[in-house]
Amino acid sequence: xxxxxxxxxxxxxxxxxxxxxxxxxxxxxxxxxxxxxxxxxxxxxxxxxxxxxxxxxxxxxxxxxxxxxxxxxxxxxxxxxxxxxxxxxxxxxxxxxxxxxxxxxxxxxxxxxxxxxxxxxxxxxxxxxxxxxxxxxxxxxxxxxxxxxxxxxxxxxxxxxxxxxxxxxxxxxxxxxxxxxxxxxxxxxxxxxxxxxxxxxxxxxxxxxxxxxxxxxxxxxxxxxxxxxxxxxxxxxxxxxxxxxxxxxxxxxxxxxxxxxxxxxxxxxxxxxxxxxxxxxxxxxxxxxxxxxxxxxxxxxxxxxxxxxxxxxxxxxxxxxxxxxxxxxxxxxxxxxxxxxxxxxxxxxxxxxxxxxxxxxxxx
Ligand code: IPM
Ligand code: MG
Numbered sequence: 001x002x003x004x005x006x007x008x009x010x011x012x013x014x015x016x017x018x019x020x021x022x023x024x025x026x027x028x029x030x031x032x033x034x035x036x037x038x039x040x041x042x043x044x045x046x047x048x049x050x051x052x053x054x055x056x057x058x059x060x061x062x063x064x065x066x067x068x069x070x071x072x073x074x075x076x077x078x079x080x081x082x083x084x085x086x087x088x089x090x091x092x093x094x095x096x097x098x099x100x101x102x103x104x105x106x107x108x109x110x111x112x113x114x115x116x117x118x119x120x121x122x123x124x125x126x127x128x129x130x131x132x133x134x135x136x137x138x139x140x141x142x143x144x145x146x147x148x149x150x151x152x153x154x155x156x157x158x159x160x161x162x163x164x165x166x167x168x169x170x171x172x173x174x175x176x177x178x179x180x181x182x183x184x185x186x187x188x189x190x191x192x193x194x195x196x197x198x199x200x201x202x203x204x205x206x207x208x209x210x211x212x213x214x215x216x217x218x219x220x221x222x223x224x225x226x227x228x229x230x231x232x233x234x235x236x237x238x239x240x241x242x243x244x245x246x247x248x249x250x251x252x253x254x255x256x257x258x259x260x261x262x263x264x265x266x267x268x269x270x271x272x273x274x275x276x277x278x279x280x281x282x283x284x285x286x287x288x289x290x291x292x293x294x295x296x297x298x299x300x301x302x303x304x305x306x307x308x309x310x311x312x313x314x315x316x317x318x319x320x321x322x323x324x325x326x327x328x329x330x331x332x333x334x335x336x337x338x339x340x341x342x343x344x345x346x347x348x349x350x351x352x353x354x355x356x357x358x359x360x361x362x363x364x
Contacts, residue, residue, distance in 0.1 A: 001034040001275070003315060006066035008059070008095075011045040011079075011088060012288025013298035013351075014072020020300035020355030021070060021307040027359045028311070028320050039066065043095060044074025044088035044288075054091030060098045067273035068314035069099070069281040070307060073288035096136050101267035101281055102167065103174045104134040104246065105309070108253045108263060113332040117258025117341050120230060125256050130236040131182065132253055133175040134246025136267055138167045139197070141243050163197045163242065165204050172208040174268070175240035176215050185216040185237035189225045189245055201242060222249070229253055250285065260286035261299030261340040264306035266313055273314060280314045282306040296350045299338035301328055304358055327361035 007022065009015035022038060029036040041059040048054055054074075063069045074088040095101075110118065110128040118125045140146075143160035150156045172188065179186045188205040190198035202219055209217040220228065222245045228235065229249065233256050241249065254263050263285045268278045284302030292298055308324035311317040336357050337346040349357060 001032075001315070002037060003029060003034055004037040004065070004067045004274075005039075005310070006062045006069045007038055007040045008043040008063075008069060008071040009040065009046075010043055010072040010074040010288065011076045012073055012290045012293040014044075014074065014288055016072075016293070016296065016298050016351050017284060017300040017303040018070060018072040020351060020358075021303040023352075023355045024304050024324060024358055024362070025307050025311075027362055028317075028324070031363065032320065043071065043091045045076050045079040047091060048079055048086050048088065052086070054086050054088050055094035055098070059091075060095065063095060063099060063281070066279075067275065067277075068279060068310045069095075070303070070310060071095075071281055071283035072303065073284065073286065075288050076290040076293075078290075093141060095281065096267060097142065099267075099279065099281060100137065100269040100271060102135060102137045102270070103171055103268045104132075104136040104250075105178070105266040105268065105313075106132040106134065106246075106250045106253070106263065106285060107265075107309075108132065108250075108257055110257050111262070111329065111332055113329070114258055114262065114341055116343055118256060119258070120256060124230075125233060128233045128256050130233065130253065131178060131238045132246060132250045133171065133178060133238060133240045134250060135163075135167065135171045135242045136246075137243075138163050139243035161195070161197050161242075161244070163200060165200065168201050168204040169208055170270075172205050172240055173211075175238050176208065176212040179215045179238040180212070183237040184214060186212075186218075187225070187236055187239045188217070188219050189222050189239060189241035189249065190219065191222050191245070192219070193221060197242070205240070225249060226252060229256070254285060259299070259341045260284075261302055261338065262305070263302050264309050266306070266309040268313060275315055277314050277316050280310065282310040282314075296352060297339050298351050299340045300351050300354055301331075301338070301358075304328065304355070323362050324358070327358045327364070330361045330364065331357045
C-alpha cells in the first residue's frame with residue numbers, strides 16, 4: 001500500500017502533535033512494508049500569514065489529491081480579532097465544505113487510568129464509550145442569509161439553519177451503520193418542539209430507522225440530552241445530531257473524559273479514495289493551545305488516536321488502528337502522562353517522548 005496523506009499542522013501546538021502522529025504512522029508503515037507519502041500544506045493562521053488566505057487553493061488541491069488528511073489545530077490570539085477580514089476558523093470550515101465532509105465522528109471514551117481526570121464522579125463516568133456523529137456541512141454554519149446590517153441603535157444580525165432531507169438521511173444512515181459495529185443504539189438529538197428543521201430531522205430520522213430494525217432508536221431533545229450526558233452518560237452509544245447541536249454537545253461530552261488532550265475525531269465525506277474507503281480529515285478535538293506552543297509539553301495522544309481513526313476509516317487497516325489504540329492504553333496504564341493529564345505519582349513526558357512511548361508499545 002502507498003498511504004498518501006496530506007498533513008495540515010496548522011498553528012500553535014498543531015505542528016508538535018502532528019509530528020508525533022506522523023512518527024507513529026511511519027512506524028506502522030515501516031513495520032508493514034507500506035510506503036508513506038506525507039505532504040504538508042498550510043491551513044489557518046499560518047496560511048493567512050503566508051498567503052493572506054486561511055484556506056489557500058493549493059491546500060484544497062493537496063487535500064483532494066491525498067487519500068486522507070491529518071490536521072493539527074488552527075487559530076491563536078494573533079488572528080483572533082473578530083473584525084479581521086480573514087480568520088483561521090474560516091480555513092477549517094472551508095476545507096470541511098470543499099471536501100464534502102458531512103459526518104464528524106467524535107468518540108468519547110473514558111479510560112480507566114484517567115478516570116480521576118474527569119470533573120464528574122468516577123461512578124458516573126466509568127465505562128463511558130459513546131460516539132457523537134455530528135452533521136458537518138449544513139445548518140447554521142453555512143446557511144444563507146447570514147450577516148448583519150444597520151447602525152446603532154438599529155443593528156441587526158441573522159443566521160439561517162437550512163437542512164434538506166438528503167442531508168439528514170445520509171447522516172442518519174452513517175450513524176446507524178456505525179451503531180451496528182458497536183452496541184446497536186442510536187439517539188437522534190433535535191429541538192423538534194421549537195424548530196422546523198428539527199421536525200424535519202425527526203421525521204427523516206424515523207424513516208431511516210425503519211431500515212435498521214436491529215438497532216435500538218430514540219429521539220431526545222437537545223436540552224434534555226445535555227442534562228442526560230452528565231447524569232447518565234453510559235446510556236449513550238451513538239448520538240446523531242445537526243451541526244450546531246453537535247458542536248456544543250461534543251465539547252460537553254469531551255469533559256466526561258476529563259481532558260481534551262485525549263479525544264480524536266474523524267470527518268468523513270462521500271468521496272472514496274484509491275482504496276475504496278472514504279476520504280477523511282482527522283484531527284484532535286482540542287485547539288491550538290497557543291499558551292503552551294513551542295514548549296514540547298503538549299499532549300499528542302488525541303492526534304495519535306486521530307491517526308488510528310484514519311487507518312481504520314480511510315485505509316481499512318483495522319489491526320494497525322487497534323495496535324495504536326492499545327499502545328495508548330498501555331502507555332497510560334504504565335503511568336506515563338503528559339502534563340495536561342498528570343496525576344500525582346505519574347511520570348510526565350514531553351511531546352516527543354510520548355510519541356516514542358507509543359511507538360515502543362505498538363507491537364507488544
Ligand atoms: C469544532 C470547532 C469549530 C466548529 C470552530 C473552530 C469553527 O469548535 O471543530 O468543534 O465550531 O466546528
Ligand atoms: Mg467545537
